[in-house]
Amino acid sequence: MAADCQWHRVDGLWYEVTLAPLKLRSEAGRRYDVLLRREIGLRDRELLRERYDAPDVHAVAKRQLGGAALRAHGLRSEGPEADGD
Secondary structure, rough: OOEEEEEEEEOOOOEEEEEEEEOOOOOOOOOOEEEOOOOEEEHHHHHHHHHHHOOOOOEEEEOOOHHHHHHOOOOOOOOOOOOOO
C-alpha cells in the first residue's frame, strides 16, 4: 500500500483513504477532511494523530473497498451498504 494511503473502517464499512499534507499558514486556516466529514485545522493535530498516526495529514479522498480486496486481507464490511461481490 502506498505511504499516502490507509484503510479505515467507518460504520462497519472499509475504505481506502488517501492522505495529503495539512499545509496551513496559520491557526485560522482550515481544510476539509473527507473521512472525519468536517473542516479541520492546526488545532486538530491530536485528533489527526489519533486517526492517521500523524498530526500533519488529512484525508482528501476515500473509496469503499470491494469484496475481493477485503477477502484477500481477511476483512469484511458489515452494514446495509456492505458490498457483496
